[in-house]
Amino acid sequence: MAKEFWTKTEVVDFFQIEERFLVELEEEEIICPLCQDDPSEKLFSPTEMEKLRLAKILVEDMGVNLAGVDVILRMRQNMIEMRNQFDSILEDLAQQLPEAFRRDA
Numbered sequence: 001m002a003k004e005f006w007t008k009t010e011v012v013d014f015f016q017i018e019e020r021f022l023v024e025l026e027e028e029e030i031i032c033p034l035c036q037d038d039p040s041e042k043l044f045s046p047t048e049m050e051k052l053r054l055a056k057i058l059v060e061d062m063g064v065n066l067a068g069v070d071v072i073l074r075m076r077q078n079m080i081e082m083r084n085q086f087d088s089i090l091e092d093l094a095q096q097l098p099e100a101f102r103r104d105a
Contacts, residue, residue, distance in 0.1 A: 005034065005043035015056055025055055028066045030073060 012019055025031045031051050033042035044052070051073055058064040058072060 002046060005045055006049060008033075008042050008044070011044050011049070011052065015052060017056060021056075021059075022052075024066060025052065025069075028070055030055060030066065030070050 006014070008019065008022060011017075011022065022031070026033065031044070031048045033044045033048055035042055054073060054076070055066075055069045058069045059066070064072065
């Protein structure tokens with residue numbers, strides 16, 4: 001069962017990263033954790049965890065700087081949104097085709 005939110009401590013332990021890396025990602029607005037009543041206790045959603053996972057790979061394994069990480073993650077999000085739009089268009093077409101065939105028959 002997936003967790004709904006992770007604390008900063010859990011994130012640091014899970015990804016084996018320095019807390020400073022989280023701070024840098026947040027300062028660059030690459031990740032945006034949720035803040036509770038206590039501003040020091042930030043929570044990370046599954047979406048932010050995925051961004052962090054990808055950022056870690058890009059920085060550590062591929063040598064991408066944070067500006068590059070930001071660009072890559074934004075492009076990835078745009079591609080996901082375009083794919084969702086394309087899937088929606090295909091679903092609409094799939095629903096319209098049987099009606100068009102019935103009219104032509």
